[in-house]
Amino acid sequence: xxVSGDHSNSVFANVVQAPEDPILGVTVAYNKDPxxxxxNLGVGAYRTEEGKPLVLNVVRKAEQLLVNDPSRVKEYLxxxxxxxFNKLSAKLIFGADSVAIQENRVTTVQCLSGxxxxxxxxxxxxxxxxxxxxxxxxxxWGNHPKVFTLAGLSVKTYRYYNPNTRGLxxxxxxxxxxxxxxxxxxxxxxxxxxxxGVDPTSDQWEHIRLLxxxxxxxxxxxxxxxxxxxxxxxxxASSVRxxxxxxxxxxxxxxxxxxxxxxxxxxxxLSIVCxxxxxxxxxxxxxxxxxxxxxxxxxxxxxxxxxxxxxxxGMYDEWTIELKAMADRIISMRKELFDALQARGTxxxxxxxxxxxxxxxxxxxxxxxVAFMRKEYHIYMTSDGRISMAGxxxxxxxxxxxxxxxxxxxxx
Amino acid sequence: xxxxxxxxxxxxxxxxxxxxSTSWWKHVEPAPKDPILGVTEAFLADPSxxxxNVGVGAYRDDNGKPxxxECVREAERRIAGNLNMEYLPMGGSVNMVEETLKLAYGExxxxxxxxxxxxxxxxxxxxxxxxxxxxxxxFSPHSQIYIPVPxxxxxxxxxxxxxxxxxxxxxxxxxSRGLDFASMMEDIKSAxxxxxxxxxxxxxxxxGVDPTEEQWRExxxxxxxxGHxxxxxxxxxxxxxxxxxxxAxxxxxxxxxxxxxxxxxxxxxxxxxxxxxxxxLSVVCDNEKQAVAVKSxxxxxxxxxxxxxxxxxxxxxxxxxxxxxxxxxxLKEVKGMADRIIGMRSALKENLEKLGSxxxxxxxxxxxxxxxxxxxxPEQVDRLTKEFHIYMTRNGRISMAGxxxxxxxxxxxxxxxxTKSA
Numbered sequence: 001x002x003v004s005g006d007h008s009n010s011v012f013a014n015v016v017q018a019p020e021d022p023i024l025g026v027t028v029a030y031n032k033d034p035x036x037x038x039x040n041l042g043v044g045a046y047r048t049e050e051g052k053p054l055v056l057n058v059v060r061k062a063e064q065l066l067v068n069d070p071s072r073v074k075e076y077l078x079x080x081x082x083x084x085f086n087k088l089s090a091k092l093i094f095g096a097d098s099v100a101i102q103e104n105r106v107t108t109v110q111c112l113s114g115x116x117x118x119x120x121x122x123x124x125x126x127x128x129x130x131x132x133x134x135x136x137x138x139x140x141w142g143n144h145p146k147v148f149t150l151a152g153l154s155v156k157t158y159r160y161y162n163p164n165t166r167g168l169x170x171x172x173x174x175x176x177x178x179x180x181x182x183x184x185x186x187x188x189x190x191x192x193x194x195x196x197g198v199d200p201t202s203d204q205w206e207h208i209r210l211l212x213x214x215x216x217x218x219x220x221x222x223x224x225x226x227x228x229x230x231x232x233x234x235x236x237a238s239s240v241r242x243x244x245x246x247x248x249x250x251x252x253x254x255x256x257x258x259x260x261x262x263x264x265x266x267x268x269x270l271s272i273v274c275x276x277x278x279x280x281x282x283x284x285x286x287x288x289x290x291x292x293x294x295x296x297x298x299x300x301x302x303x304x305x306x307x308x309x310x311x312x313x314g315m316y317d318e319w320t321i322e323l324k325a326m327a328d329r330i331i332s333m334r335k336e337l338f339d340a341l342q343a344r345g346t347x348x349x350x351x352x353x354x355x356x357x358x359x360x361x362x363x364x365x366x367x368x369x370v371a372f373m374r375k376e377y378h379i380y381m382t383s384d385g386r387i388s389m390a391g392x393x394x395x396x397x398x399x400x401x402x403x404x405x406x407x408x409x410x411x412x
Numbered sequence: 413x414x415x416x417x418x419x420x421x422x423x424x425x426x427x428x429x430x431x432x433s434t435s436w437w438k439h440v441e442p443a444p445k446d447p448i449l450g451v452t453e454a455f456l457a458d459p460s461x462x463x464x465n466v467g468v469g470a471y472r473d474d475n476g477k478p479x480x481x482e483c484v485r486e487a488e489r490r491i492a493g494n495l496n497m498e499y500l501p502m503g504g505s506v507n508m509v510e511e512t513l514k515l516a517y518g519e520x521x522x523x524x525x526x527x528x529x530x531x532x533x534x535x536x537x538x539x540x541x542x543x544x545x546x547x548x549x550x551f552s553p554h555s556q557i558y559i560p561v562p563x564x565x566x567x568x569x570x571x572x573x574x575x576x577x578x579x580x581x582x583x584x585x586x587x588s589r590g591l592d593f594a595s596m597m598e599d600i601k602s603a604x605x606x607x608x609x610x611x612x613x614x615x616x617x618x619x620g621v622d623p624t625e626e627q628w629r630e631x632x633x634x635x636x637x638x639g640h641x642x643x644x645x646x647x648x649x650x651x652x653x654x655x656x657x658x659x660a661x662x663x664x665x666x667x668x669x670x671x672x673x674x675x676x677x678x679x680x681x682x683x684x685x686x687x688x689x690x691x692x693l694s695v696v697c698d699n700e701k702q703a704v705a706v707k708s709x710x711x712x713x714x715x716x717x718x719x720x721x722x723x724x725x726x727x728x729x730x731x732x733x734x735x736x737x738x739x740x741x742x743l744k745e746v747k748g749m750a751d752r753i754i755g756m757r758s759a760l761k762e763n764l765e766k767l768g769s770x771x772x773x774x775x776x777x778x779x780x781x782x783x784x785x786x787x788x789x790p791e792q793v794d795r796l797t798k799e800f801h802i803y804m805t806r807n808g809r810i811s812m813a814g815x816x817x818x819x820x821x822x823x824x825x826x827x828x829x830x831t832k833s834a
Contacts, residue, residue: 010672010698011606011641015551018708021715024502045498053498060492067492073478075470076686079449112535112718119717128440146716249437263499264723274437285443292446293569294542294717295535300687301724 022142023382030380038378039396041387044194044359045263046326049393054326056261058318062308072304077297079288081110081269085303088310089269093190093223093237093254100244104277107284109270109291110298114224114255115147117270121220121251122151123290124272124283125185134185134220135177137161139384141194141222144187153185161196166352166364168198170207177211185218190252191236192225192358195386199229199357205239209246219243219250227259229358231327233320249273256306258359259323265302326390330359333392337361340401346408359390369407377403447565448805455803463801464823466814469617469782470686471749474816479749481684483742487731497723502711504533504692505726511733512692515649516660516675517667523696530706531694532714533721536686537647538566540676540693544643545574546713547695547706548608557643558599558609560584562807564617567610567645581609584619589775589787591621597634606639613646613675614659615781618809622652622780628662632669642666643674650682652781654750656743672696679729681782682746688725749813753782756815760784763824771831784810792830800826 020028026042048054066072080086086108090101100106111117126132134153136144137160145155158180159172177186188208193199200208212219221240227233243250249272256267270287274280291297309315338353353361365373365385373379379400381387392400445453451467473479503509509531513524523529534540548555557571560583571578581603582595600609611631616622623631635642644663650656666673678691693710697703714720732738761776776784788796788808796802802823804810815823 010696010702011555012551012695012706013698013702015702015705015709017705018712021502021711024499024715024720043499053496055494055497059497063492063494067488073480074484074685074687075478076449076468076680078453079446112722115715115719116717128437143715143719150713150716257499262497264497264720266718266720266722272437279437279440282440282442283437285445286440288446289443289569290573292449292538292566293573294539295689296538296566297449297687297689299535299689299722299725302722 026380026382029374033378033380035378037399039380039391039399041379041381041391041400044258044388044390046258046261046359046390047393049329049395051391051393051396054261056319056322058309058315058322059261059305061315062305065308066304074300077110077300077303079291079297080284081298082300082303082307084311085110085307086269088307089254090271092233092310093226093240093252093271094244094273095234095237095241098241098244100273105274105280107272107274107280107287109284109287110303111253111268111270111291112266112295112298113257113268114222114253115143115268116266116298117253117255117268118144118147118222119151120287120290120294121253121270121272122148122153124287125220125251126152127290128286129185129218131181131183131185131218133181134187135180136187137173137189137193139195140187140189142382144222148187156180158186160193161198161362163364166198166362167355168200168204170200170204174207174211177208177217178215180215180217182216183218185220186212187220187222188239190221190223190226190240192229192360194224194358195360195382195384196362197356197358197360198362200239202238205242209242213246213248221250221252223252224255225258225358226254227320227323228327228330231324233323244273249275256302260306260309260319262302262305265305266299267302267306330389333389333397334361336394336397337389337392337401340397341404344401344405346401346405348408359388361387361389363387363404365404365407369411372407372411373403376406379403451803451805454797458801458803460801462822464803464814464819466802466804466810466812466823469681469811469813471681471684471782471813472816474752474818476814476816476818479684481742481745483732483738483745484684484728486738486741487728490731491724491727494727500533500720500723500726502532502714502720503707504721505723505730507734508690508726508730509533509692511730512677513694515656515733516646516663516677516694518660518664521667523667527700528697528703529694530697530703530710531692532707532710533726534676534691534693535689535718535721536680536691537645537676537678538570539689539721540678540691541567541570541645542574543693543710543713544674544676544695545571545576547710549574549576550713551709552608555606555608558603558607560610560612560616562618563610563612564645579603583616584621584785586787589621589785590778591623591627593623593627597630600631600634600638600640603638603640606641608641608643609635611642611644611662613644613649613662615648615652615783617647617781618783618805618807619785620779620781620783621785623662625661625665628665632666632671635666635671636669641674642671643676645676647676647678648681648781649677650743650746651750651753654747654754656682656746667696672698679725683729683732683742685725685728688728689722690725690729753812756812756820757784759817759820760812760815760824763821764828767824767828769828769832782811782813784812786810786827788827788831795830796826800829802826
């Protein structure tokens, strides 16, 4: 069938090509590189020692159970998603004994992974919260500003990372949050801060909590790495739990992309902890109005896998073991990289590699050094110098160490 | 000291802590129930053994049970050993999108060969419409959207949340329970040149009233004269006539006339993948370079909404459409579903006529697709629910997919009861 008629009349003729996404664009560039030595340390997706993606055994088992169950259908989920999944997710982050859950003060809705949970929460806040400003840490995950801006919030930053110490700029953080207007929203990384890997200590978290509550600042937690930071699901949720335990309100976005390896299935949850059950119920009804015109209801497959795993004691335990193994492998990669740099006598203090937490190391390499490593060593990372430790193996650590050494030595 | 208290489960508040006794959300109003999905909620809560759900447009077999297509079960068996749950690209599964474009644009479409279609995987039909609405807002910021009366209720929500101003155009003719073609053409002519219109490609929801082929040609011609933009929502390809090629006729007519259309496609109904949220948004462009640019911008809108779309449903679609045997099976199963619905239309009409209804029920068999716009009033619908435990949306829309040989008599009787003195 041939198309007749005038072609040069698109109403979108003036649309310019958008730049590559800074994070996902790294993988695009990596894929194009023909070098056999290439190494992708860009996107935060776990890799095995062999450099392969990993589908957890327990996930595979869950999928088989689902496939073999002839009673399973593919009907629409409710707008709020799979009920079991929501309840279990709330328990996972807030604790099985959480008073807020027992008192029905928590509304949880299934969303599309962390991104979707943040977006739905942001849109809800833009419509129903009196303060339209959200404070995000400097630096933060590259997608955060866009998510909240498109949700209708205005975005400001608070100091977080101290490049001199490669640790937390605690004074700066307290000062900036102290100067925020009463009631402002504050985005907090629950654990394993992305991209820096720098987390507050529990004492520091307590300080932050007191300050925020005294100023009526609204906490919005992004929990994308529960279980991945320390290897313990409970420990990694402690920041969230101290806020919930004081009886106040907060939002929490959860993702199962990394800790259950369900990346592409887009599984996550948004919880809003409210003062009363009645308020929580009204809030939930309004969340539905945000979701329905966005995608009507969330995808069923990934949430079914999660619910299957979380509700079965045996599978849950198996999951915690596999999760700890992933976290441990990453910790061992930190040690290996640190040792390799020491062995090469690479100038500088590299102890932050050991101190930082979670999937990423904020190396401190600058954009020129990053570009150098890409060009000369075919090593791919985001231009802020963030490397995904999950992409390393014992086999590739020496290559990376060589590259870092060369970059430090040759590029200012 | 504070930490120990924390471990005990309740923090002792100290110092000048803001009163935590009031909620930030006290002022939040309870939202109204979704008019469509709220129906199923009410149905599920009803204990009556006679209850019938002809509310939401989800297919049911003749036993009133949801159906997972055989081709889908087979595809899932093949996926279950999958070693890869990695992120899809922001634009989704390239393979799935390619196969999906063929369905809408034709196997041998020149547009596809010339790479002139910007297309991304979307979260079913809703997600495709929303992505387009956001794109329209960003790149045609002064445009409005013309929406038919009536339409799927969520269309209004979607363009509203995208902050695109809305207008309506005449579509349904209540007196004839058919198309108000004259008024529709009037509205098309009087809209400012270059307006954006939302069109249902086939099986209009909720009315089941579609333009004839001749009427589509006239509409397309008038769109050319006015330079209007046509956005097709195609949620029922295959479901209307049983033949996907036939159901895409309206789109093909527009393409023949050279229109650069936009199109939302959904696999919710025709592949029974409802909860998997699989669909596609496509925008036809002048040339390949422009298509690349538009696609990149669509991705920029998807990234802050959900980063990248879900992989599972896309894999199912790719496997089915990529395997000739499975594709044949799918086409057979789609036709089976469409045929059952067409059969139920006849049965319902015959039952009503046998009961001696004074009204005309021609429209039941003239209307197309999953829905029948019965013409009943909200009050009559309320009676159906209260007295007969029959659930449908208050606009009188009956989901024919919920009608079975087992309940069609009961349904006809109830409809007759509430309408006989109308």
